[in-house]
Each structure stands twice: as structure tokens, then as C-alpha cells.
Amino acid sequence: MSNNYEIYLISDSTGETLDRVFLAIKAQFKNIEYDVKSYFFTRTKNQVLKILEEANKNKNSIILYTIVDSGLAKFLANESDQKKIPCFGVLGNLILSFSKLLNQQASHVPSGQHALNEEYYERIEAIQFTMNHDDGNLITEIEKSDLVLLGVSRTSKTPTSIYLANKGFKTSNIPLVNENSIPQNLKDNPKITCVVGLTTEAERLVDIRKNRMITLKEKDNTSYTDIKKIREEVESAKKTFAKYKWPTIDVTRKSVEEVAASIIKIHEIYKNNE
Numbered sequence: 001m002s003n004n005y006e007i008y009l010i011s012d013s014t015g016e017t018l019d020r021v022f023l024a025i026k027a028q029f030k031n032i033e034y035d036v037k038s039y040f041f042t043r044t045k046n047q048v049l050k051i052l053e054e055a056n057k058n059k060n061s062i063i064l065y066t067i068v069d070s071g072l073a074k075f076l077a078n079e080s081d082q083k084k085i086p087c088f089g090v091l092g093n094l095i096l097s098f099s100k101l102l103n104q105q106a107s108h109v110p111s112g113q114h115a116l117n118e119e120y121y122e123r124i125e126a127i128q129f130t131m132n133h134d135d136g137n138l139i140t141e142i143e144k145s146d147l148v149l150l151g152v153s154r155t156s157k158t159p160t161s162i163y164l165a166n167k168g169f170k171t172s173n174i175p176l177v178n179e180n181s182i183p184q185n186l187k188d189n190p191k192i193t194c195v196v197g198l199t200t201e202a203e204r205l206v207d208i209r210k211n212r213m214i215t216l217k218e219k220d221n222t223s224y225t226d227i228k229k230i231r232e233e234v235e236s237a238k239k240t241f242a243k244y245k246w247p248t249i250d251v252t253r254k255s256v257e258e259v260a261a262s263i264i265k266i267h268e269i270y271k272n273n274e
Contacts, residue, residue: 003060004033004060005032005035005061005062006034006055006058006062007034007036007037007064008037008039008051008054008055009036009064009065010048010063010064010065010066010067010076011038011039011040011041011065011066012041012042012043012066012068012069012072013040013066014040014041015066017066017091018038018065018066018090019038021066022064037054039051042067043069044072045075048072048075048079049079052076052079052080055080055085056083056085061085061086062087063076063080063085064090065087065088065089065090066089066090066091067091068091119168123165123167123168126146126165126167126170126171127165127166129144129145129170129171130162130165130169130170130172131162131165133145133170133171133172133173134158134161134173135157135158135174136174136175136181138172139172139183140183141172142172142185142186142192142193143185143192143193144170145170145172145193146169146170146193146267147161147164147170147171147172147193147267148174148186148193148195148196149161149172149174149196149198149263150174150176150182150197150237150240150246151173151175151176151197151200151237151251152175152176152177152199152205152233152234152237153175153209153224154200154205154209155199155200155251156198156251156259159256160173160198160251160259160260160263161173163257163260164260164263167260169267176237178236179240182240190244190245190246194266194267194270195246196247196248196249196266197238197240197246197248197249198249199237199238199248199249199250199251200251201250201252202227202230202231202234203227205230206225206227209224210225213225249262249263
């Protein structure tokens with residue numbers, strides 16, 4: 001019989017980093033039962049003591065923390081050790097190692113990654129641009145895009161675009177019904193910006209589209225969900241990508257994060273070849 005673990009995520013900021021780290025950890029273990037308790041903006045010893053008091057009630061408590069204040073981080077580690085609660089710092093050793101490597105002191109300021117600097121405002125601008133250029137909108141401004149995603153309906157263009165925007169890339173996405181869907185200036189100059197074609201297996205696309213119709217509570221559109229027509233759509237899209245020599249990614253078994261990582265790599269190659 002498996003134990004149920006209480007996972008305590010303690011951060012002195014928004015907890016975004018900690019959430020991502022725990023997501024990566026738990027993906028490695030299939031047979032784990034757990035409950036997550038999140039404590040963000042933890043910046044005082046009193047807050048730490050109250051959390052530990054709660055964690056001490058369960059013999060299967062585990063603590064993960066990101067606290068950049070070295071004094072508070074040490075306090076949490078020592079108190080946890082006394083209570084025999086497993087406690088792991090996610091950033092502590094990394095910050096110390098980088099401090100030695102770079103030969104400079106870390107600022108130890110919570111929420112440093114959320115500073116309102118130039119990079120932050122560029123990312124906000126990219127998000128706004130991407131939202132305005134979703135689903136084929138404002139295609140006359142295609143040359144202003146860092147990235148253009150092309151693909152038939154339901155190939156994850158919008159979620160991938162939004163993810164890329166959060167990484168700072170101004171991204172346009174265009175539904176590919178046929179070659180006429182492509183803006184003329186992009187056909188005239190296929191390398192005007194970095195274009196990536198998204199494709200998927202027809203069988204998988206059928207399921208996704210049928211689920212989409214159910215979600216929207218719409219009547220089944222035979223042409224939209226017909227396997228034969230979808231195969232033709234997918235093959236036509238592949239031929240179009242090949243014609244203009246645009247790199248393609250099969251998204252069938254990839255998460256948005258994996259697709260985005262591949263696109264960013266393609267963008268790096270594109271920029272190096274400019």
C-alpha cells in the first residue's frame with residue numbers, strides 16, 4: 001500500500017520556479033500519491049515556523065523551497081532538520097556555485113526575475129503582438145513577426161504561439177486551408193521571417209477535431225472531421241511547406257513546451273543564416 005505524501009512548496013516569491021521544478025520531479029515517478037500545499041511570499045521566520053508546525057503533523061511531509069535570503073533559507077533547513085522533515089533547497093547551491101564562478105555576490109533579493117526591466121517590457125510587447133496576430137489576423141504585418149506558425153486546423157498553433165510570446169517572441173499564426181491562405185508577401189519572399197510548419201497525424205487530428213465539435217456543442221461537420229479529407233489536408237500542407245522550404249514539426253506526440261523548444265532552435269538557425 002503506497003503512502004500519501006504531503007509536499008510543501010515554500011517560496012519567498014510567486015512560486016513559479018518551484019512549481020516548474022516539482023512538475024519535472026513528479027513526472028519521473030508514476031506511483032506516487034501526494035497532496036501539495038503551497039506557501040508563497042514566505043519572508044519571515046514566523047511564517048516558516050507556522051508552516052513547519054503544520055508539516056510536522058504528517059510523517060510523510062516533504063519540503064521543497066526557493067528562498068534567496070540565505071539567513072532565512074538556513075533557518076528553514078535547520079528547523080526542518082530538527083523536526084526530521086526532509087527539506088530540499090532548489091536554488092541555494094546553484095546561487096552559491098554561480099557566485100563563486102562569477103566571482104561576485106548574489107543580490108539575494110526575492111522576485112528578482114520579475115523586475116520591471118527592458119526584458120520584461122519586451123516580453124509584454126511580444127504577448128500583445130501575438131494576441132493581435134492570432135488565427136490569421138493582421139497578416140499584412142507578417143514581416144514584423146519573429147516567428148510565423150502555419151498549420152491546418154487544430155495543430156496547436158495558438159497555444160504554442162502564446163508560449164513563445166511568453167519567451168519574448170513576436171509570433172503570428174495562420175490557419176492553412178490551402179496555399180491561398182498564405183499572405184502574398186510571404187509567398188513572394190519565403191525567408192522574410194522565420195516560418196515553421198506544424199503538422200500532425202491525420203488519425204489523431206480526427207479525434208481532436210471531434211472533441212472540439214463536442215466542446216463547442218456544434219453539429220458534426222463531416223468535411224471537418226472526415227479522415228479522408230483530413231489526410232488530404234495534411235498531405236497538402238506538407239507539400240506546401242516543402243515547396244517554400246519551410247522547416248516542419250510533427251506535433252502529434254509532443255507537448256506545447258517541446259514544440260516550442262524545437263521552434264526556438266529553428267529560429268536560432270534562421271538568425272545565424274541571415
